[in-house]
Amino acid sequence: MKAEHKEASLEAQAKETKQHEEIEKELEFSSLYRWQHWIRALSIVILIATGFYIAMPVIAPSVSSQPDNFMYALFRSWHQIFGFVLTAAIIFKTYLFLMAREHEMERSSLRDLFDIKVWLQQVGYYLFMTKHPKLRGVYNPVQFAAYIFFYILMFVLILTGLVLYVHVYHEGLGGVLFDLMRWFEVLMGGLANVREIHHIAMWGVIIFVLAHVYMAVFNAVFGEEGAMDAIFSGFKWHKKH
Amino acid sequence: MNFKEKDTTYDSLYASFEERIKKLQKLPRLKEDTSIEEVIKEHGFSRRDFMKWASAATAMLALPANFTPLMAEAIKVADRLPIIWLHMAECTGCTEALLRSANPSIDSLIFDYISLEYQETIMTAVGWQAEQNLEHAIEKYKGRYILMVEGGIPAGDSSHYLTIGGHGKHGEQISIDASEHAAAIFAIGTCSSFGGVQAAAPNPTNAQALSKVVDKPVINVPGCPPGEKNIVGTLMHYLLYGTLPALDVFNRPKWAYRLRIHDLCERRGHFDAGEFVEHFGDEGAKDGYCLYKVGCKGPYTFNNCSKQKFNQGTSWPIQVGFGCMGCSEPDFWDTMGTVNEPLRDRLYHTAFGGLGADATADRIGIGLLTATAVGIAAHAAIAAVKPPKK
Amino acid sequence: MNEDNTITEEVSHTENTAEETLPSGPKRVVVDPITRIEGHLRAEVIVGDDGIVQDAFVSSTLFRGLEIIAKGRDPRNVPLLMQRICGVCTYSHYLKSTMSMEDALGITIPYNAALVRSLMDTALFLHDHPVHFYQLHGLDWVDITSALKADPAKASKLAFKYADNPVGTGENDLIKVQETVKKFAEHPQGLGPFANAYWGHSTYRFTPEQNLIALSHYLKALEMQRLVAQMMAIFGGKQPHPQSLVIGGVTCIMDMLDPARMAEFMVKFKEMANFINNAYYADVVMAAEMYQHEPSVMQPISVKNFMAGDGILVGRNDYILSKGMILDGDISKVLDIDEDLITEEATHSWYQTDEALHPYDANSEPDHSKGYVDGESVGPDGKMIHSKNIDPNGKYSWIKSPRYDGKPMEVGPLASILISYAKGNKRVVPIVDEFLNKTGLPLSALFTTLGRTAARMLQAKVIANHGLEAFYSLVENLKTDEESCAIYTIDNDKEYKGRGIGEVPRGMLTHWTRIKDGVVSNYQATVPSTWNAGPIDANGVKGPYETNLIGLKIADLSQPLEIIRIVHSFDPCIACAVQVMDVRGNKISEYKVDPLYGGVCSV
Numbered sequence A: 001m002k003a004e005h006k007e008a009s010l011e012a013q014a015k016e017t018k019q020h021e022e023i024e025k026e027l028e029f030s031s032l033y034r035w036q037h038w039i040r041a042l043s044i045v046i047l048i049a050t051g052f053y054i055a056m057p058v059i060a061p062s063v064s065s066q067p068d069n070f071m072y073a074l075f076r077s078w079h080q081i082f083g084f085v086l087t088a089a090i091i092f093k094t095y096l097f098l099m100a101r102e103h104e105m106e107r108s109s110l111r112d113l114f115d116i117k118v119w120l121q122q123v124g125y126y127l128f129m130t131k132h133p134k135l136r137g138v139y140n141p142v143q144f145a146a147y148i149f150f151y152i153l154m155f156v157l158i159l160t161g162l163v164l165y166v167h168v169y170h171e172g173l174g175g176v177l178f179d180l181m182r183w184f185e186v187l188m189g190g191l192a193n194v195r196e197i198h199h200i201a202m203w204g205v206i207i208f209v210l211a212h213v214y215m216a217v218f219n220a221v222f223g224e225e226g227a228m229d230a231i232f233s234g235f236k237w238h239k240k241h
Numbered sequence B: 001m002n003f004k005e006k007d008t009t010y011d012s013l014y015a016s017f018e019e020r021i022k023k024l025q026k027l028p029r030l031k032e033d034t035s036i037e038e039v040i041k042e043h044g045f046s047r048r049d050f051m052k053w054a055s056a057a058t059a060m061l062a063l064p065a066n067f068t069p070l071m072a073e074a075i076k077v078a079d080r081l082p083i084i085w086l087h088m089a090e091c092t093g094c095t096e097a098l099l100r101s102a103n104p105s106i107d108s109l110i111f112d113y114i115s116l117e118y119q120e121t122i123m124t125a126v127g128w129q130a131e132q133n134l135e136h137a138i139e140k141y142k143g144r145y146i147l148m149v150e151g152g153i154p155a156g157d158s159s160h161y162l163t164i165g166g167h168g169k170h171g172e173q174i175s176i177d178a179s180e181h182a183a184a185i186f187a188i189g190t191c192s193s194f195g196g197v198q199a200a201a202p203n204p205t206n207a208q209a210l211s212k213v214v215d216k217p218v219i220n221v222p223g224c225p226p227g228e229k230n231i232v233g234t235l236m237h238y239l240l241y242g243t244l245p246a247l248d249v250f251n252r253p254k255w256a257y258r259l260r261i262h263d264l265c266e267r268r269g270h271f272d273a274g275e276f277v278e279h280f281g282d283e284g285a286k287d288g289y290c291l292y293k294v295g296c297k298g299p300y301t302f303n304n305c306s307k308q309k310f311n312q313g314t315s316w317p318i319q320v321g322f323g324c325m326g327c328s329e330p331d332f333w334d335t336m337g338t339v340n341e342p343l344r345d346r347l348y349h350t351a352f353g354g355l356g357a358d359a360t361a362d363r364i365g366i367g368l369l370t371a372t373a374v375g376i377a378a379h380a381a382i383a384a385v386k387p388p389k390k
Numbered sequence C: 001m002n003e004d005n006t007i008t009e010e011v012s013h014t015e016n017t018a019e020e021t022l023p024s025g026p027k028r029v030v031v032d033p034i035t036r037i038e039g040h041l042r043a044e045v046i047v048g049d050d051g052i053v054q055d056a057f058v059s060s061t062l063f064r065g066l067e068i069i070a071k072g073r074d075p076r077n078v079p080l081l082m083q084r085i086c087g088v089c090t091y092s093h094y095l096k097s098t099m100s101m102e103d104a105l106g107i108t109i110p111y112n113a114a115l116v117r118s119l120m121d122t123a124l125f126l127h128d129h130p131v132h133f134y135q136l137h138g139l140d141w142v143d144i145t146s147a148l149k150a151d152p153a154k155a156s157k158l159a160f161k162y163a164d165n166p167v168g169t170g171e172n173d174l175i176k177v178q179e180t181v182k183k184f185a186e187h188p189q190g191l192g193p194f195a196n197a198y199w200g201h202s203t204y205r206f207t208p209e210q211n212l213i214a215l216s217h218y219l220k221a222l223e224m225q226r227l228v229a230q231m232m233a234i235f236g237g238k239q240p241h242p243q244s245l246v247i248g249g250v251t252c253i254m255d256m257l258d259p260a261r262m263a264e265f266m267v268k269f270k271e272m273a274n275f276i277n278n279a280y281y282a283d284v285v286m287a288a289e290m291y292q293h294e295p296s297v298m299q300p301i302s303v304k305n306f307m308a309g310d311g312i313l314v315g316r317n318d319y320i321l322s323k324g325m326i327l328d329g330d331i332s333k334v335l336d337i338d339e340d341l342i343t344e345e346a347t348h349s350w351y352q353t354d355e356a357l358h359p360y361d362a363n364s365e366p367d368h369s370k371g372y373v374d375g376e377s378v379g380p381d382g383k384m385i386h387s388k389n390i391d392p393n394g395k396y397s398w399i400k401s402p403r404y405d406g407k408p409m410e411v412g413p414l415a416s417i418l419i420s421y422a423k424g425n426k427r428v429v430p431i432v433d434e435f436l437n438k439t440g441l442p443l444s445a446l447f448t449t450l451g452r453t454a455a456r457m458l459q460a461k462v463i464a465n466h467g468l469e470a471f472y473s474l475v476e477n478l479k480t481d482e483e484s485c486a487i488y489t490i491d492n493d494k495e496y497k498g499r500g501i502g503e504v505p506r507g508m509l510t511h512w513t514r515i516k517d518g519v520v521s522n523y524q525a526t527v528p529s530t531w532n533a534g535p536i537d538a539n540g541v542k543g544p545y546e547t548n549l550i551g552l553k554i555a556d557l558s559q560p561l562e563i564i565r566i567v568h569s570f571d572p573c574i575a576c577a578v579q580v581m582d583v584r585g586n587k588i589s590e591y592k593v594d595p596l597y598g599g600v601c602s603v
């Protein structure tokens, strides 16, 4: 497809939208779904920021004669709070994905995941060589694989995060999980390795987010259904049939 | 046993200690004519001194004060347990640490009470006579002696890297033979607990932890070297607990290795406040700020150094402003990164066929991120001129 | 049947007396393990029918490969790793390795740091030498069983002959010592760690009273070593393996600036100095008196080349111990050491080198394929038994053979004292002269096993008497200067090389390092015990341990106490001695040689 052709078609599309009101709204994401997306997104951003500080505390607190300025503890505390928020969100989303009826369209993407033809076409699409494939579910296989990769990272982060956590706080949940988490600690070869894995997984997340946001924008610009705002508004748009 | 459960098990613990001491009392004594109380009295200590010592030992093992009389009983049966100490691939630092032990003092350990049957650094016999001592001790005290091993063990095809004795017996075989009839086995130091310095990458001699070489339970007392109190304390601990698994996930006695250096650190307040030594010798260093940014590995290291300190409580690595390097953790030479930098700056020197020489997680991360960003930019640029097909 | 019958007459705690006689002709005696040392060591001698050692071989039986492990690591991690070469001279490798990094990176450390390091060094020497003399070497000279027969009152008086203020020799003290040991001796188990030794051996020379005095000091030394270790811990956090040196200086600034801490160091130093002067010195004087006619320790040594490094900085460019070299026992000349002439070879060491190669071209891969060979030797009961033996024509040790200009050298306190003495070192000369006066021995008596043992004490005494000068220099300097650590950067694009050199308890130690891409690309340590304990070189020349054993007369082949006494006089540290050499195409001459303390304290 030629560039000018595309531009023309976009223009036409826009015109259509404004003038003919031929487009119908479809609820793609429920509000719960959108909330958890943004809660997750916010947690991740905060966890990355506080995580970097925990790894290398670059800001020093202002000098105070009173011992009441526990800056590092505060950062750690926010890290833990959002760590648990994220943990909850991830578990919740995992549950939805596996169980909820509304998420059948996500699960049906699995079939495309194992379909080599769809894969080839999708990759071809991203490489400007083929058309976008017809999908059985909501996620294309590249996207789905990326999400799987992301969830693996999440569970690694949660697991390593919890191992770190039981040594930070010995009461409550920390106490309850203590023995179990130490077992994982041995599996990973000691706490230093746990911390290292936690840190490396963070980099995986950072790279995912960057690519993810780009893809979101890419799809918004070139995709047919304006997925970008769906995650804000819940609706996607397509032509009336 | 996790942190909470501990309180509720004290009663049953007390009962099991009592039972164990009774059992030990039935064993024949090595020294017919003397008891620890006599020995201590001969040294000019009163019974009160002895009980004070027992109460300190009780506290050291993190037991409640009402266990003190049991501790006193326990030490009285210590003479039923002869000790055999083997040297494998080591630096003798652990023996040196044992020699620094003051509580009970090493002189009383050697001369008055506990029977050190074989210890190459201090025993007088040499050569064949030394070997005879070892054989006799194993034979005579079958099932009763405590085996303490210092050093990693060149194992398998590499076992020839250590031979001892006129018959050129390999260290690995000596360890296996001596462990056969031991009542308990202690790996003293990080070398015998986890392989230690010679097992650091690329481990040229295939040095292994004692527990990898013998197929009997091993109590690890790591540290490079472990504090003198951890060595002696583990013995006390054994007298009371026997083979009860009061051990952590790396088979270290919980009384000593339950918490991190970081949990018990005198500089912890500065850590939580975010007050860090930025470089050695700066104003923060003079004020005792936290050493995290100059590489302290206390957050990843389980040991009681801040509580017991070294050399009769003189000091410990964090007190002298260096920070912990993680010396009681498995493979700490390879997992703890650069000693004067936080862990995130760990070098991957051996990874990627040497390409990881100056790579850290952050540098690799930034590298991958940059690559991703470049890829995205390229993709976006192409997309701008050549949009995807519909 | 033959003269070997005499060997069974000695008192033996093995309770085995040789009914049969040994075959005539040269016999092999294997001593393995040699206990009361650091590390794993074997000595093997071939003895004629006259009981005289015809040939001797010394073999180390453990390989660890730490220099291989150092490669590819961050330069800041390597000094701590190198420290684990040895837990006895625990500070030596840490210090010299740190200095090698500083030399490479061109760092000048603050004067305060240099002085604190020096104080820690005094703590090392004051620990290491007495522990060696009493706990490791002492029972080669002292017969515990004889001490039991002593009259404590007489012994108590006798102690004043050797010291103005004797330590631990009050009559009551001595009675207590005797009782303690008696209990051991009467005990069904025997002597615990002292069991099955060569008690009653004909070459023990002390009277029962003298034995009792020394035994009391043996026990006292156990206490004192704990105290002197605390000195190290004040600035090092712990001993063994202190942890307060970093590239650029020291970390113990809080302790340096704490007057109570400093006073604690000084008080302990003085207490230890008192023990050295009134117990250690006294006992060596006593040994000199009683052993000067015992041939096994008075045989003149034959490697008369000595080499020593600087030791213990006490002021700006002022060291207590002098460096240099003496050849052929000629103390009229002290030569400068040309480090280019140091070589190491592995002709008889278990590394893959068949011919004598320049060490820098040598292949460091270990090769233990031959190991020991099957043979016979004199067993514990005086009969020939099967054993694994050294093959003198093959490789037989993990230690290499360092040479200076092709010559074997002895390093250690004897070398250090001789060189300082020959140089007219004002702190050393009076102490040596006083000792020779007091014992009536000529200077030449120092060139013996007894002399080697005495020199170690003399070095300790020199440090005990003068080490606090470093302390006063530090106190003075701290008044105007609180610097404790230099700041530096390691440029990943640059290549660095450097070395740390100086005297440590067992002699001159050098660590050589190369840094490339920000990590250590090559590492090498040239270690005192390697110089002394190495095997035969390509020219068939032996090192100090082996030559010292030749010519020795052994009274009882199944109780080779004389061998032990000689080997122990070197204070073997075998973990130190086993060093890989892997500096292919990497000449020592390329390293910058700085006349100062490894170039780091150019102050």
Ligand code: HEM
Residues within 6 Å of the ligand: A037, A040, A041, A042, A044, A045, A093, A147, A150, A209, A212, A213, A216, A217, A227, A228, A229, A230, A231
């Ligand atoms: C420009 C902003 C963004 C847009 C338009 C956007 C859009 C979307 C859409 C359409 C999906 C697929 C629907 C879904 O499965 O939930 C999604 C999934 C996801 N987004 Fe975003 N996103 C944005 C930013 C972010 C940010 C900043 C993060 C994280 C820091 C993030 C994390 C995720 C995650 C983890 C998923 C996971 C897949 C899942 O659990 O379903 N998103 N996003």
Ligand code: HEM
Residues within 6 Å of the ligand: A043, A044, A047, A048, A050, A051, A052, A054, A055, A056, A076, A079, A080, A082, A083, A084, A086, A087, A157, A158, A160, A161, A162, A164, A165, A168, A195, A196, A198, A199, A201, A202, A205, B299, B343, B344
């Ligand atoms: C996107 C998710 C997360 C990111 C990016 C992240 C990042 C980080 C980073 C970079 C560190 C410092 C590690 C280092 O020293 O190198 C850290 C530490 C830590 N994280 Fe996370 N983390 C995440 C999730 C979690 C979760 C789910 C938990 C679970 C509660 C958690 C708990 C912790 C704890 C306890 C520490 C150690 C704090 C301390 O030792 O003082 N993190 N995290």
Ligand code: NFV
Residues within 6 Å of the ligand: C038, C086, C087, C088, C089, C090, C092, C093, C504, C505, C506, C507, C509, C527, C528, C529, C530, C573, C574, C575, C576, C577
């Ligand atoms: N040889 C040797 Fe050492 C010393 N002194 C070190 O360099 O003993 Ni362990």
Ligand code: SF4
Residues within 6 Å of the ligand: B089, B090, B091, B092, B093, B094, B150, B151, B188, B189, B190, B191, B192, B196, B197, B223, B224, B225, B226, C084, C087, C241
């Ligand atoms: S654990 Fe450390 S101190 Fe102990 S022998 Fe090993 S290296 Fe030496």
Ligand code: SF4
Residues within 6 Å of the ligand: B261, B262, B263, B265, B266, B267, B268, B269, B271, B289, B290, B291, B292, B296, B297, B298, B299, B318, B323, B324
């Ligand atoms: S000095 Fe080390 S152990 Fe202590 S608080 Fe700081 S990081 Fe934790």
Ligand code: F3S
Residues within 6 Å of the ligand: B223, B224, B261, B301, B303, B305, B316, B317, B318, B323, B324, B325, B326, B327, B328
């Ligand atoms: S380095 Fe070792 S000695 Fe203690 S403070 Fe750390 S565990």
Ligand SMILES: [Mg+2]
Residues within 6 Å of the ligand: C524, C525, C526, C527, C579, C580, C581
């Ligand atoms: Mg070397």
